[in-house]
Amino acid sequence: MTSLRTLCVTGAAALTALAVTLAMPAIAQEAALATAPDAAPADDLVVTLLGTGTPALHSDRFSSANLVQAGGLNLLFDAGRGATIRIKQAGLNIGQIDATFLTNFHSDHVNGLADVFMTGYIRVPYIGTRQEPFQLYGPIGTQKLADGLRMTHQWDIDTRILDEQIPEPATRIEAHESESGVVFEQNGVKVTAFPVKHGDKIENAIGYRIDYGDKSVLISGDTTFDQNVVEFGRDTDLVIHEVGMAVQDMMDSPAVQTALAHHTSPEDVGRVFAAAQPDFAVYSHMVLMGNPPVDELITRTRTTYDGPLVIGKDLMQFRLSDQGTSIQVLKE
Ligand SMILES: [Zn+2]
Numbered sequence: 537m538t539s540l541r542t543l544c545v546t547g548a549a550a551l552t553a554l555a556v557t558l559a560m561p562a563i564a565q566e567a568a569l570a571t572a573p574d575a576a577p578a579d580d581l582v583v584t585l586l587g588t589g590t591p592a593l594h595s596d597r598f599s600s601a602n603l604v605q606a607g608g609l610n611l612l613f614d615a616g617r618g619a620t621i622r623i624k625q626a627g628l629n630i631g632q633i634d635a636t637f638l639t640n641f642h643s644d645h646v647n648g649l650a651d652v653f654m655t656g657y658i659r660v661p662y663i664g665t666r667q668e669p670f671q672l673y674g675p676i677g678t679q680k681l682a683d684g685l686r687m688t689h690q691w692d693i694d695t696r697i698l699d700e701q702i703p704e705p706a707t708r709i710e711a712h713e714s715e716s717g718v719v720f721e722q723n724g725v726k727v728t729a730f731p732v733k734h735g736d737k738i739e740n741a742i743g744y745r746i747d748y749g750d751k752s753v754l755i756s757g758d759t760t761f762d763q764n765v766v767e768f769g770r771d772t773d774l775v776i777h778e779v780g781m782a783v784q785d786m787m788d789s790p791a792v793q794t795a796l797a798h799h800t801s802p803e804d805v806g807r808v809f810a811a812a813q814p815d816f817a818v819y820s821h822m823v824l825m826g827n828p829p830v831d832e833l834i835t836r837t838r839t840t841y842d843g844p845l846v847i848g849k850d851l852m853q854f855r856l857s858d859q860g861t862s863i864q865v866l867k868e
Contacts, residue, residue, distance in 0.1 A: 806840030
């Protein structure tokens with residue numbers, strides 16, 4: 537890796553100092569200097585935020601997606617808009633994704649899924665080359681989504697098999713539906729799903745905890761305050777949590793009120809962080825309606841939580857190693 541401004545953290549004092557630093561968005565932007573790293577050492581768990589945004593159209597914050605690399609596996613969590621671009625920027629070909637996990641079926645979590653699935657089977661080494669069926673994990677409804685995806689794109693599947701001789705198994709999707717318990721275990725990597733409460737009328741929303749050796753990360757998925765996130769996030773290295781807030785002028789809007797009712801306020805996320813006490817608390821999937829200043833997000837979070845806090849940005853990468861955790865932001 538080159539031109540890297542890596543922040544290594546090993547002790548509690550350093551953690552506190554880093555929290556202050558990384559809570560400042562300008563500093564996080566300044567750190568955007570690294571190229572995609574070489575393969576991770578065998579014991580490392582590497583988490584890359586691929587999309588920290590929402591359905592809102594921002595070129596610097598794509599929709600929800602996270603890459604988790606451990607045990608020689610490349611695992612994608614959500615496939616929002618632009619996921620394929622960010623995967624490439626993180627140094628992988630699309631066909632190198634071993635499994636994809638969905639937290640819910642809202643558009644901002646799945647609208648890059650067709651791209652990951654179909655680009656992955658293109659038989660050009662620098663693009664795709666997945667030979668095996670696409671492995672898709674998610675809540676109840678994942679099979680239906682997979683069937684619909686293949687049906688929608690049957691022409692591409694049939695034509696490429698006939699014309700380009702892509703292997704037929706690569707065009708299949710193996711759907712795995714589960715909303716709780718261990719859903720994946722391979723090469724020492726364990727993925728556990730747990731239900732979360734996204735909204736009164738929103739079913740099939742889950743979060744995930746990923747364990748590899750003594751390293752662990754939790755991805756909240758889209759949720760309101762949920763004790764499950766606290767329980768599964770307890771003593772993890774990273775808790776990556778969504779958050780929702782709006783500028784005061786928009787608070788009277790029924791649409792904004794509905795949206796906020798589907799997400800966790802900064803104060804409540806702070807309560808989750810304070811109870812779970814991860815080594816790093818990370819904001820991603822930030823629903824910031826009307827563009828409230830990030831300083832306000834931090835200030836509101838600090839009313840309930842005073843530990844290490846990181847404001848995520850696209851291509852921010854956390855490397856959990858036996859020497860501690862380092863953070864860098866990959867070049868776009
Ligand atoms: Zn969402």
